[in-house]
Amino acid sequence: MKLLTHIIKTEWKSLLRGKWVIGYTLIFLLLTDSLLRFGGGGPETLLSLSNVMLLFIPLVGMIYGILYIYQSREFVELLLTQPIDRKVLYWGLFLGISTPLMAAFIIGSLLPLAWHGILVLDSSSSALVLGLGGMLTLIFVSLGFVFGLMFYDDRIKGFGFTIVIWLFLAILYDGIVLLLVFVFGDYPLEQFVIAASALNPIDLARILVMLEFDISALMGYTGAVFNRFFGQSTGLITASGMLVLWLITPTWLGLRIFKKKDF
Amino acid sequence: MRNLIIHTVLLAIIFLVPLSVMYAQVVVSPEGPLTSISEAVKIAEPGDTIEVHSGIYLESDILIDKKLTLTGIDNPVIDGNGEGFILIIRADSVTVSGFRLQKTGRSYIRDYAAILIERSAGVVIEDNLIDDVFFGIYLAETEGGLIRNNTVRSYDRREASSGNGIHLWNVKNPIITANTVSGMRDGIYLEFVENARISNNISSENNRYGLHYMFSDGGRYDNNTFRKNGAGVAVMYSDNVDMTNNLFENNWGGSAYGLLLKDIRNSRIEYNRFYRNTVAIYSEGTTNVEIWRNHIELNGWAVNIKSNSSRNRFTENNFIENSFDVRTDSPRNNNFFDGNYWSAYEGYDLNRDGTGDVPYRPVSLFSIIIERQPESIILMRSMFIRLLDQAERILPVLTPKTLFDENPKMQRIQ
Numbered sequence: 054m055k056l057l058t059h060i061i062k063t064e065w066k067s068l069l070r071g072k073w074v075i076g077y078t079l080i081f082l083l084l085t086d087s088l089l090r091f092g093g094g095g096p097e098t099l100l101s102l103s104n105v106m107l108l109f110i111p112l113v114g115m116i117y118g119i120l121y122i123y124q125s126r127e128f129v130e131l132l133l134t135q136p137i138d139r140k141v142l143y144w145g146l147f148l149g150i151s152t153p154l155m156a157a158f159i160i161g162s163l164l165p166l167a168w169h170g171i172l173v174l175d176s177s178s179s180a181l182v183l184g185l186g187g188m189l190t191l192i193f194v195s196l197g198f199v200f201g202l203m204f205y206d207d208r209i210k211g212f213g214f215t216i217v218i219w220l221f222l223a224i225l226y227d228g229i230v231l232l233l234v235f236v237f238g239d240y241p242l243e244q245f246v247i248a249a250s251a252l253n254p255i256d257l258a259r260i261l262v263m264l265e266f267d268i269s270a271l272m273g274y275t276g277a278v279f280n281r282f283f284g285q286s287t288g289l290i291t292a293s294g295m296l297v298l299w300l301i302t303p304t305w306l307g308l309r310i311f312k313k314k315d316f
Numbered sequence: 317m318r319n320l321i322i323h324t325v326l327l328a329i330i331f332l333v334p335l336s337v338m339y340a341q342v343v344v345s346p347e348g349p350l351t352s353i354s355e356a357v358k359i360a361e362p363g364d365t366i367e368v369h370s371g372i373y374l375e376s377d378i379l380i381d382k383k384l385t386l387t388g389i390d391n392p393v394i395d396g397n398g399e400g401f402i403l404i405i406r407a408d409s410v411t412v413s414g415f416r417l418q419k420t421g422r423s424y425i426r427d428y429a430a431i432l433i434e435r436s437a438g439v440v441i442e443d444n445l446i447d448d449v450f451f452g453i454y455l456a457e458t459e460g461g462l463i464r465n466n467t468v469r470s471y472d473r474r475e476a477s478s479g480n481g482i483h484l485w486n487v488k489n490p491i492i493t494a495n496t497v498s499g500m501r502d503g504i505y506l507e508f509v510e511n512a513r514i515s516n517n518i519s520s521e522n523n524r525y526g527l528h529y530m531f532s533d534g535g536r537y538d539n540n541t542f543r544k545n546g547a548g549v550a551v552m553y554s555d556n557v558d559m560t561n562n563l564f565e566n567n568w569g570g571s572a573y574g575l576l577l578k579d580i581r582n583s584r585i586e587y588n589r590f591y592r593n594t595v596a597i598y599s600e601g602t603t604n605v606e607i608w609r610n611h612i613e614l615n616g617w618a619v620n621i622k623s624n625s626s627r628n629r630f631t632e633n634n635f636i637e638n639s640f641d642v643r644t645d646s647p648r649n650n651n652f653f654d655g656n657y658w659s660a661y662e663g664y665d666l667n668r669d670g671t672g673d674v675p676y677r678p679v680s681l682f683s684i685i686i687e688r689q690p691e692s693i694i695l696m697r698s699m700f701i702r703l704l705d706q707a708e709r710i711l712p713v714l715t716p717k718t719l720f721d722e723n724p725k726m727q728r729i730q
Contacts, residue, residue, distance in 0.1 A: 094728075096614055096637045097659050100697075108699060227700035231685075234692045242691040250694055263696055270616025270639035272568040273594040274693050 056137065057145050064149025074153045077113070081161025089165055095175040096266065099182050102162060103262045106186040107255055108223055110158065111193045114151075115215045118197020121150050123208055130316050143311045147304065151194040155187040162186070181265050185258045188296055192254050195303040202310040226253050243278035251291070254299040260292050340364045346371035353386075353394065354378050362407075368392045368415070376400045376421070382407050388414030391445070396420045396430070402449075405433045413442040420449040427479060429454035430468075433461065441466060451479035452500065461490045470499045475523045475546070480505040484512065492517060502528040503545065506535070515539050525550045525576075526567075529557065538562065548573040548593060557583040565591040573598040574615065580605055590615055596638070599625045608632055609729065617643050619678075626650035632729050635659060639696060641678035642719065643687075649719035653678065657725040665726045676724040679715045681708035 068074050084105065088098045122129075125146075132142055162183060166172045172179050197215060204211035230249050234242055250256040263271065264283065271283040282288045342364055344356045353375055356366045362382040370390035377400045380386070384407070393416045396402040400421045403412060412431065421428040429451035433439050437459035444466045446452045452468035455461060463482060472478040481497035482504045484490055492514045497503040503519030503526045506512055512535035519526035519542050526542035529535070529551040536558035542549050548567035551557055557580065564574035574593035575585070580602040589611045590596035596615040597607070600622045610633045612618045618638040619630070623646030630652065635641050636659045655671070663672035682701050686693045695701050708715055 092659075094636070100637055104697070104702075224699045224703070227695050227698040231692055231695055231700065234689050238689050242689075246691050246694045256698070259698055260694070266614065266637065267616065267639040267696055269566075269568055269592045269594050269614065270696070271693065272572070273570060273616045274690055276690065279691075279693070 057141050057148075060142065060145025061149040061152075064146065065153055068150065068153050074157050077154065078157040078161040081158055082164060085162045086165035086169075089169045089171065095171045096178065098166075098171065099175060099178050100262075100266060103182045103185070106158070106182065106189065107259055107262070110186055110189045111223060111255055112216075112219045114154065114190045114193030115197040115200070115219060116212075117150070117154060118194040119201040119211050119215050120197075121146075122198060122201025122205070123211070133316055139312050140308065143308050147195060147198060147307070151191050154194060155190040158186045158190060159183050178265050181261065185261055188300065189254065189258055192296070192300050192303065195300065195307055198307040199303050199310065202307060202314060205314070205316075222253050222255050226256065243276050243282075247278070247282055247291075251295045254296060257292050257296045257299065260288065261296075264288055264292070342366045343369065344373075345369035346373075357384065360384055376402055378403050380405045380407060380410055383409045385411040386413070386415070387411075388416075388444075391416050393418060396449075398422070401428055401430075401432050403431045405431065405436055405439055408436050409438045409440075410436065411440040411442070412444065413440070414444065416445045416447065418447045418449065420451070422450045422477065424477075427451050427454060427483070429479070429483070432456070433458050437461070440464070449479070451483055452481040452497065454480075454483045455485070455487050455490065457486045458490070459488050461487065463490065463492045463495060465494045467496045468500065469497070472499070473523060475501055478523050480528075481519070481522065484509045487512070489513075496520075497526075498522060502526075503542070504528070506530065506532040508532065510534055512537070517541075518543070520544050522546060528552075529554050532557070536560070541565075542567070542574075544568075545572075547571055548576060550576040550578070551580055551583075552576075552578040553580075555581045555583070559583070559585045559588060561587045563589045563591070564593055564596070565589075567593045569594060573620075576600075577602045577605065584608070585610060589613070590618070595620045597621075599628065601625060603627055605629075606631075610634070612636065612638060614638065616640065617683075619643070621651060622646075623648065623650070628652070629654070631655050632725075633657070634728050635678070636728075640680060640683045643683050644679060644716060644719065647716050649716050651719075653719065653721040655723045655725060656721055657728050658721065661724045661726075663724065670726050672724040672726055675720040675722050677709050677712060677715060677720045679719055680705045681714060684714050 085102055088101050092098055092101060166179050200211050200214050230246060250260055340361060342356045342360045344350045344353055344366060350356050353368060353373055357378060357380055360366055365385040365387060368388050370392050372393045372395055374395050374397050376396040394402055396419045398419050398421055402417045402420055417430040420430050430446045430449045431441060432454045435457045439461045441453055442464045446466060446468040448470055453463055468481040470478060478501040480502045481500035482492060484506045486508045488510045490512050492504060494516045496518045498521045500522050501524050503522045504514060505528045507530040509532040512532060514537035517540045522545045524546050526545035527549045531553045533555045538560040541563045544566045549564060567574055572594045574590040574596040577599045578601060581604055583605045585607045587609050592614050594616040596612045596618045598620045602625045605628045607630045612633060613636040615638045617640045618635050620643045623644060628651045631654050633656045635656055641658060658676050658678060661672055661676045663674040665672055681704050
């Protein structure tokens with residue numbers, strides 16, 4: 054445990070020295086503040102912020118995760134020569150870089166929301182958007198780790214893969230779902246679209262945003278499965294549960310690869 | 317000295333006795349001598365005041381057929397015991413205030429109400445609590461009348477077996493103000509009512525409509541709150557209705573509307589706030605309605621306008637983060653949208669006059685997609701859908717080409 058915190062602290066220090074994270078915080082600070090200044094009130098800003106979050110946090114998280122694996126190669130290999138448990142080292146590295154990134158988003162967006170008073174006015178919506186951003190950061194940093202470890206020696210392939218995966222999850226996936234909905238339009242599709250969305254973490258986060266801001270439209274839809282899913286807390290619980298599963302799976306996968314890898 | 321006092325008392329009695337005959341006061345109290353309100357009404361002369369003291373009176377079908385003032389002292393309860401009406405008023409200028417009326421009869425044939433007012437003028441119903449009833453206050457063929465500061469509530473969740481809170485049929489110039497109605501079928505129901513003035517009421521959690529206008533011309537309702545009603549507010553088959561400064565919120569469901577307009581002509585909808593309704597304004601067969609300066613925020617659909625609506629003008633409204641701004645069933649547009657603020661507008665304002673330089677098209681491609689494939693609603697706000705919408709806005713193919721706001725505002729209209 055002591056070793057774990059020690060690794061995390063070292064990571065934090067080196068990150069702060071790199072000033073990268075501070076820049077990332079400032080970007081969200083400026084973005085949120087200008088959205089609030091020029092875009093009107095609470096729900097508008099929070100929705101714009103959630104759009105940015107859904108699109109860019111996955112990309113930044115993944116790139117950052119993979120970049121870290123590549124850049125700290127010597128450091129990791131040096132540490133591995135020491136009598137350190139690989140599990141501890143993995144968690145130390147993962148938490149050491151994902152938590153500052155998460156904090157950067159949350160603090161960067163939280164401060165403008167606080168000084169413009171939105172945090173008090175729309176507290177539950179703000180908490181949801183910030184929490185989802187944090188969650189997505191963790192998920193995608195761990196995905197970046199997985200790809201970094203998978204393509205440890207072929208950096209170009211690794212980067213290419215992350216970008217394709219991001220493009221697929223953020224944009225193309227929904228296009229395919231829409232296409233399938235139109236192709237199989239004559240069949241009952243409610244369960245299919247819910248299942249399909251549950252397989253994509255960005256869609257899960259989007260559904261949670263939708264449950265907060267578009268519930269009145271969702272209630273206008275008359276299908277029984279959707280009404281049960283969205284109308285009661287089923288949707289909220291299922292989507293959050295799946296999101297947690299989405300966090301557990303890649304971190305566990307990364308850990309497995311890390312443990313078995315011959316560096 | 318003693319003589320003087322006796323004289324004074326005698327004098328007082330001589331002068332006061334005729335006075336008390338003129339404004340006789342009949343007192344009803346559980347301790348007696350008079351313990352029944354019906355009895356009191358029978359012995360009272362027109363113009364008398366009946367003072368009812370605190371207690372529970374098990375009475376129903378109390379017929380008031382002369383001008384009387386019924387005043388409850390310390391909230392007396394009249395319990396109809398589930399039989400018939402409680403108060404039936406068939407005289408002009410009757411006043412009823414300060415009572416708690418509960419448990420009317422329930423029937424599928426007769427509209428049992430806590431207070432039935434028939435063929436009367438100038439009746440005042442004030443400060444009553446009406447609880448667990450079939451119909452609350454029922455006005456039929458009356459003239460004028462003031463219904464103020466009453467609370468009507470009931471607990472039946474089924475539409476067919478619940479009655480209306482305040483029901484007006486064939487009434488001229490009534491004033492309905494500062495009442496609270498909940499758990500009824502329709503909160504306030506008007507049929508063949510002329511010039512109703514309905515203000516400052518709160519109508520919430522009713523099984524059907526918070527307010528229901530039928531064939532009622534020339535009325536005005538303002539400063540009311542309609543919240544969580546089964547189907548919102550409906551204004552149907554009426555002309556010249558003014559709807560101002562009301563709050564319509566949280567009316568959710570497959571057929572729930574903040575405001576449903578059907579066959580309305582020459583009316584005005586101004587300064588209202590629509591918040592989190594499935595459909596904020598639904599319009600069918602309306603003509604020449606002015607929708608001006610409303611605040612429409614976070615609804616599923618801000619406006620659902622059917623193609624049989626024409627010459628309606630939507631101007632200077634704020635449309636803020638509604639899932640869909642406008643929905644329509646026709647490629648043609650017979651209505652007028654101009655100078656509204658749309659939070660989804662992404663245009664620019666180069667000459668800095670506060671008005672966007674490119675028109676805004678409020679019907680999105682996605683709203684047409686979910687019309688065809690309702691399941692695709694799960695893709696709302698996804699990046700892919702956003703790209704599709706953007707492409708369609710630049711070059712409209714499937715959305716109505718003539719439905720656009722030529723002068724979208726860049727800032728919210730205060």
